[in-house]
Amino acid sequence: MDHLLMDKQETMREIFGETLLQLSMEDERVYVVDGDLANSTKIDVVAEKNPQKFLQMGIAEQNMLSVCSGLATTGLQPWAVTFAAFLSKRAIDQIQVQIAQPNVNVKMIGGYSGLLTGLTGKTHQSLEDIAIFRSLANVIVLAPADSVEVKKMMRFAHQYDGPVYIRLARDPYPVIFSEDDEFQLGKAxxxxxxxxxxxxxxxxxxxxxxxxxxxxxxxxxxxxxxxxxxxxxxxxxxxxxxxxxxxxxxxxxxxxxxxxxxxxxxxxxxxxxxxxxxxxxxxxxxxxxxxxxxxxxxxxxxxxxxxxxxxxxxxxxxxxxx
The missing domain is CATH 3.40.50.920 (Rossmann fold)
Structure with missing residues (x-):
């Protein structure tokens, strides 16, 4: 049966923030690590409602990913959240050497991916992140089509033991999937x-x-x-x-x-x-x-x-x- 574009539109980042808050409350291992963009990526809801699980790293993406690697080696599950452009290019050495190579349990979330980044311009646009992460051994690469799929992917990533990259968009998109649809790794x-x-x-x-x-x-x-x-x-x-x-x-x-x-x-x-x-x-x-x-x-x-x-x-x- 053909899937239809629903009239309803939702932003991936709003749903992402709400779901990550839930995960941080459900699982003592989950920590949210921010690169000073919580208001834009909508993880400020975690800082407000579950502040003990929110770690602010500032505009220092390389350090942020190194911290995440360290947290993962202690048995915690850090979620590193920033713009896709900064995650995939500023911190690529730390991601490769400290996360991908040792295959540690870090979730990497690239917000504001692609062209439509709210008039931020070429410095904030990410047109290369899939290529970069796809080339790294051990890293799962995911790109949801709507807010429902964001939630499904996040639940998968939470259960998966290893590095995962999820690419998110800034603006509202039509809802395609229903809550009954399931995400399966490696399946179209x-x-x-x-x-x-x-x-x-x-x-x-x-x-x-x-x-x-x-x-x-x-x-x-x-x-x-x-x-x-x-x-x-x-x-x-x-x-x-x-x-x-x-x-x-x-x-x-x-x-x-x-x-x-x-x-x-x-x-x-x-x-x-x-x-x-x-x-x-x-x-x-x-x-x-x-x-x-x-x-x-x-x-x-x-x-x-x-x-x-x-x-x-x-x-x-x-x-x-x-």
Whole structure:
């Protein structure tokens, strides 16, 4: 059955803060470690309601991740929370040497990921974090599509013994999933069936992919949408099945086209089932500050851009197939 975009919208960060507060109260091991962004990431609710579990590290991300590594070695479960840009780039050496290599139980949360970071500009935008974390051995990489999936992923991460990176967005997104839907590590979720092409999307780009598929359906195209919440490990079987069903693959992510979901899917196709493929994401360029819709259009991520790009891709490759 096709999943529908609900009229209801929720912000991932609000739900994240509330859920993390619950976890900190339920489990004595859970500590929340902040990089001086609690108001933006919405973990200030922990500082207010469970202050003994809230550790303020200031604007010192390298030290913050080192502290988290130390806490984990004592049996605690630290949740390091800051912007994705700062987590993935400022503290990468500490993450690799002190968390990934020794495989310690640290949860790393990258807020304000992608393009839409509230007019903060290129210094605060993260278009490389999936690529960076995907390259680190032992690190699970997750990107939820909505607030419901955020809660499911957090509960998984809490039970999982090892480093996990979860990529969160700033602004409200349509609710796609119900409370009955479950998150499974390494498993894709079929959101819409189709015969002509499969869009494989992750994170915030999934709701836009559903909308793009609807726009294409109005033009007579039958488009499947496969949501990939778990980027590492990746659901290789679902990718191969999608190719065998529709023959054409488009990947979609609010991330660089280099090293992220598109690269991961391409690796599977090259090794398992070569097929025509299009990557939708930010090209080889830095972004800038602007309102959300302008950014999505300029950097070719909007649902309307996706629909046009897929239409042209299908026309071009259908001629080649014939």
């Amino acid at each position: 979720v079929s959101l819409k069936e189709g015969n002509d092409l499969t869009i494989i999307s992750t994170g915030t780009q999934t709701s836009r992919s559903i909308e793009a598929a609807r726009l294409l359906q109005e033009g007579g195209f039958s488009i499947a949408v496969l949501h990939m919440p778990s980027i590492k490990p990746l659901d290789k079987e679902a990718i191969v099945t999608a190719v065998e069903t529709t023959g054409f693959i488009v990947t979609a992510e609010e991330h660089s086209i280099y090293g992220g979901l598109g690269s991961a899917v391409a690796e599977v196709l090259v090794e398992e089932k070569p097929a025509p493929m299009l990557r939708i994401g930010v090209k080889d360029r830095n972004a800038e500050s602007a309102p959300n819709e302008q950014l999505l259009d300029k950097y070719e991520l909007s649902a309307s851009y996706m629909a046009n790009a897929i239409r042209n891709f299908l026309k071009r490759n259908s001629r080649q197939v014939k």
